[in-house]
Amino acid sequence: MSFSTKLSLAMVLLIVWACGFSTEKRRPKRIEDTQEKREVKRVSEADIINRTRKLGDSITKQAASVFMSKISQQYAEGGYKAAAKFCSMQAYPLTDSLANEYKVFLKRVSNKNRNPKNIPSVIEKQVLEAYEYSVKQGDDIAANVQFIRPGDTILYNNPIKIPSELCLNCHGSSSQISKEVQAILKQEYPNDKAIGYKVGDLRGMWSLKFLKKEIVQGL
Ligand code: HEC
Numbered sequence: 001m002s003f004s005t006k007l008s009l010a011m012v013l014l015i016v017w018a019c020g021f022s023t024e025k026r027r028p029k030r031i032e033d034t035q036e037k038r039e040v041k042r043v044s045e046a047d048i049i050n051r052t053r054k055l056g057d058s059i060t061k062q063a064a065s066v067f068m069s070k071i072s073q074q075y076a077e078g079g080y081k082a083a084a085k086f087c088s089m090q091a092y093p094l095t096d097s098l099a100n101e102y103k104v105f106l107k108r109v110s111n112k113n114r115n116p117k118n119i120p121s122v123i124e125k126q127v128l129e130a131y132e133y134s135v136k137q138g139d140d141i142a143a144n145v146q147f148i149r150p151g152d153t154i155l156y157n158n159p160i161k162i163p164s165e166l167c168l169n170c171h172g173s174s175s176q177i178s179k180e181v182q183a184i185l186k187q188e189y190p191n192d193k194a195i196g197y198k199v200g201d202l203r204g205m206w207s208l209k210f211l212k213k214e215i216v217q218g219l
Pocket of ligand 1 (some may be wrong): 067070080081083084085087088089090108109110112113114115116118160161162163164166167168169170171194203205206
């Protein structure tokens with residue numbers, strides 16, 4: 001073997017060794033990288049609950065103000081007869097857009113419901129009863145967030161109190177609800193229980209169901 005052949009063989013070996021060596025060196029780094037990424041994605045239950053609470057608070061605040069302004073506007077235009085159908089979730093495209101944006105299922109429930117669709121589920125009933133109990137004790141009530149079985153769904157609830165006299169035109173005593181509105185309510189909701197309220201009373205609650213994976217993705 002000539003000197004130059006030996007030299008080129010040595011070079012080739014050196015290159016092969018150098019490449020192999022550098023691959024070996026890079027491998028542990030790559031593993032570290034993925035571990036770091038995994039650690040970033042690992043979120044605690046408290047993070048999920050907090051994010052759900054924030055989203056729920058902003059969605060219900062937005063929805064409540066849309067309800068209020070729409071009912072007032074309809075009342076100004078055609079009285080409570082015209083406004084009656086605007087106290088329904090179905091009347092708002094808002095529900096659809098929120099559902100698409102946050103994959104959230106939004107409704108209102110009450111133990112004294114007007115629409116039979118707004119009867120609370122077993123788990124919602126427990127939350128409502130806890131709110132009712134706290135109100136009787138004179139305690140403050142706030143939003144409640146919990147995982148529900150099988151753990152891939154999160155339930156957000158927020159109490160709805162009667163904020164103003166406006167509501168009593170359709171949820172107050174029979175002397176506060178006009179004969180015209182009473183007739184509509186009787187016809188549309190024959191099993192109506194949603195009357196006899198005063199300002200400040202607990203009327204029911206917002207009930208939002210979030211998918212855990214959507215919340216985690218947004219973190
Ligand atoms: C113009 C009449 C009218 C006014 C004013 C009104 N509501 Fe209603 N409310 C209704 C009707 C009608 C329903 C049933 C809607 C449905 O079919 O889902 C309802 C349903 C509800 C529900 C769902 C639970 C249930 O009983 O079915 C809540 C909660 C509620 N109203 C709260 C309020 C609050 C709070 C106010 C004041 C901001 C208010 N409403 C003002 C007519 C009214």
